[in-house]
Amino acid sequence: MPVLTRLIPSPVSVDIAAGALDNLAGLLADQRISPSGRLAVAISGGSGAALRDRLTPALPGADWYEVSGGTIDAAVQLADAMRVKHYDAVVGLGGGKIIDAAKYASARVGLPMVAVATNLSHDGICSPVSILDNDAGRGSYGVPTPIALVVDLDVIRQAPVRYVRSGIGDAVSNLSAVADWELSHRETGEQIDGLAAAMARQAGEAVLRHPGGCDDDSFLTVLAEALVLSGIAMSIAGHTRPSSGACHEISHALDLLYPRRSALHGEQVGLGAAFATHLRGEGRRAVLIAEVLRRHGLPVLPEEIGFTTEEFTAAVSYAPETRPGRYTILEHLDLTTDEIRDAYADYVKAISS
Template sequence: MPVLTRLIPSPLVVDIRRGAMDDLAGVLHDQRISTSGKLAIAISDGSGRALKDRLAPLLPGADWYSVSDGTIDSAVRLANGIKGNRYDAVVGLGGGKIIDVAKYAAARVGLPLVAVATNLSHDGLCSPVATLDNDNGRGSYGVPTPIAVVIDLDVVRRAPARYIRSGIGDAVSNISCVADWELAQRVNGEEVDGLAAAMARQAGEAVLRHPGGIADDEFLKVLAEGLVLTGISMAVAGDSRPASGACHEINHAFDLLHPARAASHGEQVGLGACFAMHLRGAVDQSQQMAVVFRRHGLPVLPEEIGFTADEFVEVVDFAPRTRPGRFTILEHLNLSTDQIRDAYADYAKAIRS
């Protein structure tokens, strides 16, 4: 009887620990990702300079490329600079924007990408997607999964706490995203990849249920692992579905309707996830999320990120238009503005009690 299996696109190396960045050259050499040490390393114009000063003596064969912003133009410029130089790999060293630019550039020139994250703000560090600004706003571009992910806990701890909080919101929102995916299966017959759903949900649950705080190594490791697993779950699914549901529609609506006032991605999707769980009748889970978010300093009400209740109602009403064709609890309920307002009043009362 034949044994049927599938190949899962995932990093060859996931190195999450204190001091991991200082061992980057050794890890890449030992795993035969770069035996020559000839690397193209993309860094930001700002904080990246300090990292270059620290790592350049350890990576004598590397060339360093400054990236000014997270646009498609920057990604193309980086690709053009790298092209023809016979590098072993491209390294994206920094936050989400730098890694996404490096992902796109590496894909364009046909080189593997090593993601070295300096903060834990969202699940894009290991996803098969590069999110880049373009002339029409922002676009998502399919790219290969990074061949290696390196996260130095000493480095991410030094990043502003709001980045870690954002990552918490993004990871925990998986629980709501998978619930939306399963709803689409029940109502519309949409196919759910069970492995991708399990990976995304368990990543969210692990962060939700961990008793530690943002200053604890063990909590940071669980959060980092959760964000990596979420990225792999999207690669398994071949789609962002395991980590993008109603909460992400709400986030996109915040960004589109109030671009100058929008909070961080993780804060907005966390708030959206709490509200979406309430909408689907999972009041206990919504309250549990709210308790955990408050413990970590994340918002659970729009007023906590500078928006009125009426503005939030407007955001939720607009949210389904941000992802045409995606079916979530928002599309399923198809609430009127007045019904959203009533639902929000119930939600606010429930999480305050």
């Protein structure tokens, strides 16, 4: 008998609402994630630590672990610390670095992981990937998707607005990533998962088309949902292709070539998406993406996040080296440095007119 359906890896619970944090203990019990209440809670010294006093009475059986940052060493140390006790689950409470460290640590010790996001800076809150700094720079590590996700909009509004803007850039970049995936399918025969592509594309379109702003609960809900869908799309595909194309190659190149700069991931991939869309000859689409990024206060030019034109050109030239074997518009065009510089000048004119 043919298999007519497939199982989709996804959280058993996604709670996105104002005040959602107050129901964390109930969610853990009701979903039988932690019926005993024995939890390891990973927090940062910032947003996570600030919420510890609020949550401690509701989680009396929890042990709290302060994680030093989003590094592979910190994640391994967290895993080693958790081995000495028996827990039902791991809770990652904080921003992207803490959630990525908690995902990796929970996978290492074989425990389910609950993501409690205190900002919406990127789609890692529900993805099957942990991005962690290592001795070679930064690495991507495959991990199970979080078993549950909590996003309290009241907490999100307290985070710096720059983090929300970064999430917007990451969600919108899906549109460029899927276009690159489709390009590779046409040119190289790479298999494309239609469901994963559709989910990632619709997540990006929902954010692109929403008229609200960063202080609007309706918009924040759509953004959070889009980031969740992006993570699930990657789980369906079994890789990051639905949300990572030339846009992310450019961002990775900026990180590797200029590691001491302070731009956020979503700021870089949003810019990369607008430029990659221009390279694909989708002029009107590139202008639309740039307009939406500008409306939300995101950069559309490298100098707006501290990079010169020459540095950006060098990053675009180096970008294909960051993902060997991945085919995007950058590999397709195989531009020289002078051609990249000319294409960037055309891009600037197009989005400025």
